[in-house]
Amino acid sequence: MNVIKVTILLTMLQSVLGNHNFSTSNDLVSRKGKWLWSWASIWGIGIVRFQNGVCRGSDSLDGTCYTKRQCSDISGIASGSCASNIGVCCVRNPKDKPEMRQKSGIYKIACKDCDPIYIGQTKRSIETRYKEHLAHFRYGRKESPAVAQHLIEKGHHIEIDSVKLLKAVNKPRELNGYESIYIYKHENNLMNREPAILGKSVFFENLIQRTCGASSSYNNTYFVNPAFPNTMTAGSVCAFTIQQCNPSICQVRIDFLTLSLAQPNANGSCIYDSMNIIGGASNIPAICGENSGLHLYVDFNGNSNIRIVISTSSDASVTKAWKLKIAQIACDCPTRAPSGCLMYYTDLSGTVRSFNYGTTVSSYLLPNGQPGTRQLANTNYGICVDMVAGYCGIQWSQSSDIYSFTVSGGTSIAVGQGTIATSASFINGTDCTTDFIVVPNPSVNGVPTRTDRFCGNGLPTLTTYSKPFVLTTVTNGDDLPDSGNRGFALSYTQLRCTNIIVGR
């Protein structure tokens, strides 16, 4: 482990542990004593180095000078101290091993014929758990856990001394937390099939949160504003760099668990706060406003890093906060989004929203005194739905909110006239020139619309059998002729193939 990593880990620990002052490594050891040291040694941080020389244990047996952690990893007994009290004189005692195996907690199983290890947790004894792994292997069960599958597939084997206790714990929260830490630490050398535990534990999630200036090449990391979970008002430029965790990664999915920035100006431009995602192969608009719950996909451009840059204005009346979850997606991963799909949904039915769609009107005013738009300016992106087997078509309709399709024209005027969300507000075809959506080859009530383009302040329910299922949204950079637009929130439902009409 190199020095840079040590610094990052310390920063992470610091963010978890609060305001403890440990600016130097000596502080780490001497001031916070054993407890912090055991944290440091979980990560194998080589802050203080000493020779693993021979030492004399307190029971006058010869041992080796190790950290306490290393000693427990090899099932040794700490017998007195060494290296100026930093290390323990670790005495091997074969009789001690069975005793360790009666404990519960986080364990690893090392394969006898290869490198990868399995990390698991148990509330029972790790010996019992080991026997279960072995039984799965012997009975060759189809749904076998990862260890048995590995042994079956590779023809490898394990023995009782393959199992080691990594951490004796038994509270559920600690089990999840420590299991995550060990999985994270050994991420590149695991037998575990899908380390789904990552992100399962809030404790771990907090541990791997990073903020301004950080970078990450791990799967499932979190980028948060500096004060998170508190909001912030300061003006700053905060960037986060995503590096491919390995060359087989093609894409990242960024989930906006929280993304709350200043609203765009009346024209829909993100001139106060703005999130820009650069360096990838995807075309991504500047994003601002309220976007919690949305997500987007970005393709890597070769092995170049992807950077998320969030610039905030110092207008103290606007609070901002973000927590973005970043998952790396392998090129052959079934959940990879098709190129060009900025958002990608895989359910049979659901709701899609344009960026910054919301239930309140913009507080920024147009020169004519009317409210501006919430819709973001200069966008052009695809929202895709994965076609489920047995389903051939898709239906798009307004969601329950009457403002759920207000993309061009004076929304305030349509409200005043009582035409909002009615056919009087439907606009299509060449009349849609500024902000609109595109749905390929749809029909309304079984009648082909003969146009793909829709805008205005209402949308008829559209049905299409064109594949792939995609809705494209386009906005320009000038909303002066519009007022009070909010964008869209549309419900989609996939249609069973039996509904298909011959000839489409």
Ligand SMILES: *[C@@H]1O[C@H](CO)[C@@H](O)[C@H](O)[C@H]1NC(C)=O
């Ligand atoms: C941390 O230690 C430095 C150097 O000893 C000191 O200047 C600083 O005030 C300390 N900070 C806190 C929060 O204790």
Ligand SMILES: *[C@@H]1O[C@H](CO)[C@@H](O)[C@H](O)[C@H]1NC(C)=O
């Ligand atoms: C990263 O994590 C996500 C979600 O847990 C998973 O779907 C994806 O396959 C993981 N990526 C890699 C490269 O392991």
Ligand SMILES: *[C@@H]1O[C@H](CO)[C@@H](O)[C@H](O)[C@H]1NC(C)=O
């Ligand atoms: C498209 O616009 C034309 C002309 O305004 C209108 O007659 C037609 O009903 C519209 N179609 C839909 C599906 O809204």
Ligand SMILES: *[C@@H]1O[C@H](CO)[C@@H](O)[C@H](O)[C@H]1NC(C)=O
């Ligand atoms: C909106 O855009 C138009 C055209 O670029 C510009 O003239 C106008 O000043 C802008 N309005 C605001 C409020 O930014």
